[in-house]
Amino acid sequence: MMLLSQMTAQQVASLSWTVVPHPLIGAPFPSPIIADPTFLGPGSTPEGDWRMWAHSLIGLHALRSDDGIAWRRSGTVARNALRGYILATQSSPRYRLCYEKTRLFVPLGLPWRSRIESRGSDDLIHWQAPVTLLEPSLAWHVNGRSRSVSNPCLVELPDGRWRLYYSAGLTALPDCGFSEPTYIGVAESVGVDGPFQALPEPVLGPADGPASLSAGAIKVLRVADGWVGFQNAITWDGEHSGSEIWVLGSADGLRWQVLSEAPAIAPTGCGWMATHVYALDVRDTPVGPRMYFNARDGYHWSRGRERIGLATPAWGSAA
Numbered sequence: 001m002m003l004l005s006q007m008t009a010q011q012v013a014s015l016s017w018t019v020v021p022h023p024l025i026g027a028p029f030p031s032p033i034i035a036d037p038t039f040l041g042p043g044s045t046p047e048g049d050w051r052m053w054a055h056s057l058i059g060l061h062a063l064r065s066d067d068g069i070a071w072r073r074s075g076t077v078a079r080n081a082l083r084g085y086i087l088a089t090q091s092s093p094r095y096r097l098c099y100e101k102t103r104l105f106v107p108l109g110l111p112w113r114s115r116i117e118s119r120g121s122d123d124l125i126h127w128q129a130p131v132t133l134l135e136p137s138l139a140w141h142v143n144g145r146s147r148s149v150s151n152p153c154l155v156e157l158p159d160g161r162w163r164l165y166y167s168a169g170l171t172a173l174p175d176c177g178f179s180e181p182t183y184i185g186v187a188e189s190v191g192v193d194g195p196f197q198a199l200p201e202p203v204l205g206p207a208d209g210p211a212s213l214s215a216g217a218i219k220v221l222r223v224a225d226g227w228v229g230f231q232n233a234i235t236w237d238g239e240h241s242g243s244e245i246w247v248l249g250s251a252d253g254l255r256w257q258v259l260s261e262a263p264a265i266a267p268t269g270c271g272w273m274a275t276h277v278y279a280l281d282v283r284d285t286p287v288g289p290r291m292y293f294n295a296r297d298g299y300h301w302s303r304g305r306e307r308i309g310l311a312t313p314a315w316g317s318a319a
Contacts, residue, residue, distance in 0.1 A: 001315075003284040004221055009228040009249030013259030016314040017291065023272045023307035024292075025063065025071050031056035033306035035278060036083045036151075037292040041068070041285030044088045046123050052292065053097060054308060055082035060099055062124075068290065069310070077127060078119070083167075083217070083279065085152045089192060093120030093128060096192060098164075100150035101130070111145035112179070116152045116166060118193060133164060133187075133194045140183050140202055141168040150181055151217035151279065154192065155227075155253075162189045163253065164196050171206070171214035171234070173241040175299040180234045180243075182206060184215045186254065199254075204231070209258040210246050212236055217279050220253065227253040230264070230291070232278050240299060242267060243276040245291075265293065265311055272297050272307050289313055 004012055027034040039052040050065040059079040063071045077084075077097060084099040102114040117130040136147035151167035167181030183202035189195060204215040211233035218231045229248040234241060244263035248256040265277050273295040280293035291311040298304030 001288050004228070004282070004289050005223060005284055007223055008225045009223050009247075010259055012223060012228045013247040013249065013264075015264070017264050017311040018314050019265060019273070020069075020310045023295070023309045024069060025052075025054065025308040027305065027307065028056050028058065028061065028073065031058055032301070032304070033057065033294075034061075034308055035294040035306050037279075037294060037308050038084045038086045038281040039068075039283065039290075039292055040086055040088060040124075041283060041287075041290070043286045051086070051124055052308075053077060053084045053086060053099075054294070055084065055099075060084050060097075068285070068287070078117075078130075081117070083151045085154060085219075085281070087154045087192070089156075091192075093122045095121045095124055096154065097121070097127065098133065098152035098154060100148075100152070102148075112148050112170060113146065114148045114150055116149050116164070118152075120193075131193050134166060134196050134198065136168065138168070138185075138198060138200065140185075140205075143170045143179075143182065146170050146179075148181070149185075151184075153217075153219050155220050155222065156192075157188075157253075160190075162192050162196075164188070165218055165220050165229075167215065167217045168202070169214075173213075173234070175240050176304070177301045180214050180216060180241075182214045184218050184231075203254055204256060209233060209248065209256075210235065210244065210263070213241060216243060218248070219281055221282070226251040229256060230280055230282050232280065232293075241276070243278050243296075245277055245280055245293065265291075267295070272305075273309070275299055275304065278306070 060081040153165040169182035170179035184204040187196035213236040276296035282291040
């Protein structure tokens with residue numbers, strides 16, 4: 001069993017991923033979705049169990065598991081928060097939970113306004129007051145009256161500085177009745193809690209690689225020869241939108257190229273993964289690499305439901 005961090009970006013892109021056929025986590029009532037999972041394996045948590053954070057329309061929820069398969073809810077960390085990312089560090093507080101903070105999700109039709117916040121914890125139970133990592137500040141962060149930055153992913157650079165990958169802007173999905181992020185950008189800081197300075201131009205946008213409609217989001221890992229990114233690229237075929245998970249590679253983490261001719265995970269056309277495979281988190285764990293992601297079973301928001309599933313490399317452990 002190899003770890004993703006020991007592989008080259010091309011080796012990661014060449015992996016085949018096996019999806020557990022049934023979703024692991026459904027949405028809490030009355031929300032129609034549970035989405036954007038981020039997780040820690042048992043080698044990275046205080047009690048040696050599995051931890052996950054994912055959002056519904058209510059907010060950002062915490063979950064726990066003994067095996068990473070059967071999950072139980074353990075509270076809500078933040079209201080009006082979504083698209084989280086958990087980071088374990090060597091300093092105190094040991095953990096940072098980053099997320100997009102917005103106002104109430106409803107009523108529909110209000111301009112979307114959001115920022116990226118982070119909360120620290122040493123035990124994953126008690127959380128410090130939030131600090132703001134990034135506010136919308138550039139022209140491509142704005143779409144009409146909406147101003148948004150979202151989908152944080154924090155990585156430490158070899159020189160000790162910190163890089164924040166994030167999504168920005170919004171593009172409407174006509175068949176779904178909601179929007180997805182248009183661009184992926186980068187902000188950098190000397191400290192994990194900021195302040196972060198956004199680079200002036202996005203690193204990925206519409207028509208870059210497979211993202212024919214909008215860039216969606218990316219999770220970035222350091223590998224043997226640079227960086228690998230798992231992007232849920234948003235597409236449009238002239239009639240319907242879609243989202244697939246693609247693997248990208250980069251020597252410096254700023255200039256990216258698609259490394260495979262097919263997505264790592266794609267919609268199946270039926271069942272709980274019928275129309276969109278969305279945001280993900282992927283990490284090395286003591287039982288091998290795991291990827292948790294959410295998928296959608298229908299197009300329009302009033303009919304489609306989103307659930308969380310699991311994929312593992314075909315040569316690794318599977319549920």
